[in-house]
Amino acid sequence: MSPRPPEPGLPMSESEFNDIDAPEATDEETVEHILRLPGGAQGGRLDQYLTAAFPGYSRSLIQRAIASGSVRVNDAPAKASYKVRPRDVIRLAPLDPPHPMPVPENIPLDILYEDEYLAVINKPANMVVHPAKGNWSGTLVNGLRWHFQQLSGVNGDSRPGIVHRLARDTTGAILIAKEENAHRHLSLQFETRQVFKEYHCLVEGVLDRDSDYVEKPIGPHPHDREKKAVHTRADEGRGIREACTYYEVIERFTGFTYVRCHPKTGRTHQIRVHLLAVGCAILADELYSGRNEFRRTQLDKQAPSDDVLLARQALHAHRLRFIHPATGRWLEVTAPLPADFILALETLRSMASLPAPDRQR
Numbered sequence: 001m002s003p004r005p006p007e008p009g010l011p012m013s014e015s016e017f018n019d020i021d022a023p024e025a026t027d028e029e030t031v032e033h034i035l036r037l038p039g040g041a042q043g044g045r046l047d048q049y050l051t052a053a054f055p056g057y058s059r060s061l062i063q064r065a066i067a068s069g070s071v072r073v074n075d076a077p078a079k080a081s082y083k084v085r086p087r088d089v090i091r092l093a094p095l096d097p098p099h100p101m102p103v104p105e106n107i108p109l110d111i112l113y114e115d116e117y118l119a120v121i122n123k124p125a126n127m128v129v130h131p132a133k134g135n136w137s138g139t140l141v142n143g144l145r146w147h148f149q150q151l152s153g154v155n156g157d158s159r160p161g162i163v164h165r166l167a168r169d170t171t172g173a174i175l176i177a178k179e180e181n182a183h184r185h186l187s188l189q190f191e192t193r194q195v196f197k198e199y200h201c202l203v204e205g206v207l208d209r210d211s212d213y214v215e216k217p218i219g220p221h222p223h224d225r226e227k228k229a230v231h232t233r234a235d236e237g238r239g240i241r242e243a244c245t246y247y248e249v250i251e252r253f254t255g256f257t258y259v260r261c262h263p264k265t266g267r268t269h270q271i272r273v274h275l276l277a278v279g280c281a282i283l284a285d286e287l288y289s290g291r292n293e294f295r296r297t298q299l300d301k302q303a304p305s306d307d308v309l310l311a312r313q314a315l316h317a318h319r320l321r322f323i324h325p326a327t328g329r330w331l332e333v334t335a336p337l338p339a340d341f342i343l344a345l346e347t348l349r350s351m352a353s354l355p356a357p358d359r360q361r
Contacts, residue, residue, distance in 0.1 A: 033092040037084060046073065047080035050092065057095055065095060075237050101157045102131050107143030112173060113333045117182040117326050119148065120333040123166055123174045125312045125340070130159045144176060151176070152183035164190055164266070172199070172317025173335040185325035190266065196321035199261045199271055200250070200337065202314035202344060203280035204289060207257045211248040214274035218243040218267045227287060228269040230277045243267040245274040253352040256283070258345060260318075271315065283344065285313035294344055299351040310344040 035053060047066060051059045065071055066080045070093040073082060084090070110122035121140065128135040131142075144151060144161055151161035154177070161176040163186045177183035189195050219240030221227035231240045244264040251258040257280060261271050272288050275281065281289035294310040296303045321332040337345070 033094075035090040035092070037086060037088045037090070044084055045080060046071070046078055046082040046084055046090070049084050050090070054095070061095065065092070070095075102139065102141045102145055102160075103137065104146035105137060105142040106146050107138065107140075109140075109143050109147055111147075112335060113331070115326075117177070117179050117324070118186065119161075119176045119178065120320060120335075121174050121176060122335040123171055123317075125169050125171050125338065128168050129165045129174070130162055140174070148176075148178060150178050152178060152180050154180055154183040154187070163187055166317055167269075167313075167315075169312035170315045170317060171335070171338045171341070173320045173333055174317065175320060175322070182325040186322065189322050193264060194323065196319070196332075197263055197266075197317065198319035199263070200316045200318045200341075201259050201261060201271065201275070202283040202294075202310075202341070202348070203257050203259055203275055204255065204283055205257065205280035206252055206255065207247070207249050207259065207278065207280055209249070211246070212278075213244060213246040213264075214277060215242075215244045216274065216277055217241060218270060218273055228267070228273050230273060241265070241267055243270050243274065245271055247275070251349075252354055253348045254354060256348055256352060258348070272313070283314040284310045285315070296347065296351070299347065303351075309347050310340050312340070314341060314344060316341055 033054075047059055047063050050062045050066075050071070051057065054062070063080045066078065069077055071078055072091045073084075073088055075089075075091070110124070111119055112122050113120040121144075123129070123140060128139045129141065131137075131139050141158070141160060141162065148161070153160055155162055161178060161183070163175045163177050163183060166172065166174050175186060177186055186195075216230040217232070217234040217240050218228050219231050219235070219238060221229040234240050234242045242265065246262040246264065248260045248262075249257055250260050259275070259280075261275075263270050267273075269288075272282050272285055276288050283289070284291055284294045286292035292311070293308050294314070295306055295308055297306045316337055317335060318337070319332065319334045321330060323329070324331045
């Protein structure tokens with residue numbers, strides 16, 4: 001999304017207008033656009049200012065975003081008629097991209113569960129959930145529009161049916177809503193932390209405790225805009241929010257651990273950041289471990305082959321448990337481990353196994 005200078009009535013130089021914090025959206029996060037008005041900006045309605053700032057978006061779409069609470073001025077809700085003032089800080093949640101509606105594509109989908117209200121898909125690695133800059137095709141949404149005649153429109157045309165998200169390289173269970181009321185019911189369960197989520201991951205390093213939890217606020221990284229980091233205290237104004245992750249050791253290896261995680265909250269990169277905070281980065285997580293592959297020679301430098309065992313972060317959304325929006329009964333769906341994860345796990349067992357008493361203490 002490329003901003004342009006606002007319409008007349010809000011004087012601003014090009015260099016001043018470039019003081020905009022608008023990172024590209026990543027797969028599993030809601031990235032805000034933050035606009036800081038310079039001292040010379042005066043007058044004008046908020047909806048007019050944003051319509052000018054983001055070409056390609058209609059004023060009606062901007063007004064709907066404001067009405068839905070997706071726009072905040074100085075960390076407070078605002079109306080479309082609000083008159084912007086010097087030094088205002090405007091925070092705008094992502095808008096549906098100014099791009100044609102996602103085209104249905106015959107992408108094979110592993111459907112774990114389906115009924116008239118919802119579906120649970122086993123998302124593969126290297127698949128973006130919904131269209132965004134640089135990924136207008138080949139997404140899960142493109143596949144959903146091919147396979148399902150009806151999808152919820154609660155999140156707009158570019159995100160039909162999407163209740164929550166997984167990162168491009170995170171595999172596993174993702175929940176899809178077919179009907180609007182079901183979507184709202186499921187979203188409320190996520191918001192109120194009623195959804196049970198279980199992830200499996202392989203990490204570098206050995207966790208000492210069999211089970212524990214990490215309760216550390218998560219917010220922007222101080223130096224890298226793509227990353228998140230733990231902070232000493234929550235500060236909503238700076239985007240730092242409380243976060244809690246429970247973990248259990250499934251199996252230990254020499255220098256590695258197979259871990260089960262239950263995130264209580266759902267912050268961006270939460271499991272990856274919390275495990276890093278206790279000294280165990282997720283295997284092949286380039287963003288946080290510095291490696292984008294797991295090779296056999298990492299286990300044995302003298303190994304006869306240096307084949308790649310895993311070429312993406314070893315994080316899998318293994319299980320979802322939630323209340324069915326129509327029946328009111330609990331529904332649990334499990335996504336089997338993908339082949340690359342199994343290969344890495346079996347190789348660890350064959351090349352880095354510990355004596356039985358040390359595997360699970």
